[in-house]
Amino acid sequence: MWRRLAANRLVLLGTVITVVIVTLGILAPWISPDDYAKQDLLSSLEPPLSKGHLLGTDQLGRDTLSRILHGIRLSIFVGFVITAISLFFGGLLGLAAGYYRGKVDTAISAVIDIFWGFPLILVAVLLVGALGPGLLALMLAVGLINWAGFARVMRGEVLALREREFVEAARALGINDLRIMWRHVLPHAVPATLVLGSYYVALAIIFEAGFSFIGMGVQPPNPSLGQMIGEARNYMLVDSWLMTIPGVTIAVLVIALNLLGDGLRDIFDPRLKDN
């Protein structure tokens, strides 16, 4: 798999950048040069490469590099954690629906369709209204909608897989359903859900940034890349670095994740190559 990921230069680039950024995010508390919330009004709005602040400071004199690193950490947390949770539940329901068919499928599919019909933004706005702005409402919203995507893909895969000879053979041998699902069906359905997962991580990251940008997501002083851009908006004409740095960071991270997703898709599903 690694060799095939490396075969395409763009995909390789995406993978390397993703790994680097994720590592930076995870290590943020230990490698940040400064406290992300520490204010120093005497050295506010310093440009990048100024003394003691590699990427400069914001309007309150907080170190931009430290805030960016912690912002990345938060983006990655939101992106990966919420995707993993929705993949788990969505995958489980999709597996059950596809494997058992009949009434189980009808019931689960109905629930999937209902959640699938809701606009994510609306769910997020309402949850923010109900729970107050913050990470919890945002992650709940993304999770509530995205599990349905995983369930759809998983169900489709399993519906096709259960008719294959090796599953029939396992059934003929008298192996019980749970074991067939776990050992014989699931491994074949993982690739397709993983491909979707890599795009969903990118989507969740963009979504968190967008929501924090309009002030309904992560609240200060906690740093989020989107919220940093939102704050920088007021200083756009004075110091455009302040909004450029987090913007570029999000763009690079999302593009890298999308390239990685393209690569995974080409490996797992060569039929879709060049899509």
Added chain:
Amino acid sequence: MIGFILKRLLYTIVVMFIASVAIFYALRVAPGDPVNAILNPTAMEQARAALRARLGLDLPIWEQYFVYVKHIFQGDTGESLLTGKTIPHVLATYGLRSLVLAGTALLIAYAIAIPLGVLAAVRRNSIWDQAAMFFANLGMGIPSFWLALLLILLFGATLHWLPIEGSGDLRHLILPASVLSVESLAVTMRLMRSSMLEQLGQDYVRTLRAKGVRGRRIIWVHVVRNALIPIISLTGLRIGWLIGYAVIVETVFRWPGLGYELVDSVIRRDYPVAQGLSLLLTLAVLSANFLANMAYAVVDPRLRKG
């Protein structure tokens, strides 16, 4: 086909019902009281209680819901708690602005993405192809609100060519519609390219070549037409996505559309407006999905039974 339509219609009604309950509940369990937004903060408790009773806010939530539904079926859709405007008026005003924004964005996206997708596929691996795919990746990665700020900085603050917020004449539409179109443009271009590549590999293309039909004619008359099918069937979903995503773009440009007003009414606890706009947004997305399903069924008769 009729069975299919009825089934989708039933689905839409069920989702709308669940949405209406969820929206109603989510708004009311939240801390905050619309009475505070209407009355002077120094108003006496009796005055607050009286207003609450007049608005029906002293009832249990489920009872409030039944009153709400009853009023709607009696043709009384209510009015904004803060501005007194009737809900149909509010929905028509903001809904129309969002529709204009999303529609323009879709037009921009398709007008650029489809020709470029064709070009990229026909000149596969050429510099055109690589440039188009580079911009597609860029377009999918750049956060729209950040792009919006960059454009505001360039065209509004530096060059003074375009207004940067509000709505009014056509010039107000240019920046928000362009920003909103970028993601759709990138996705559609990729889709058009891969759809073209798939069609170019089909037997009928070889047959046409063998018959001596000119290359350009094959591409534009035969291949493009077939390659457009997935784009057309996904247009419904695209519109739904654009209307939903417009919330963030509308907020950046202070474009007074559905999304901007929805966020505002939720924050200010203007229940009737927030409910109306939420339901309109849900209905818009459901209708867009419905159209997408219809388009699929028209394109692929096998799906009509579903």
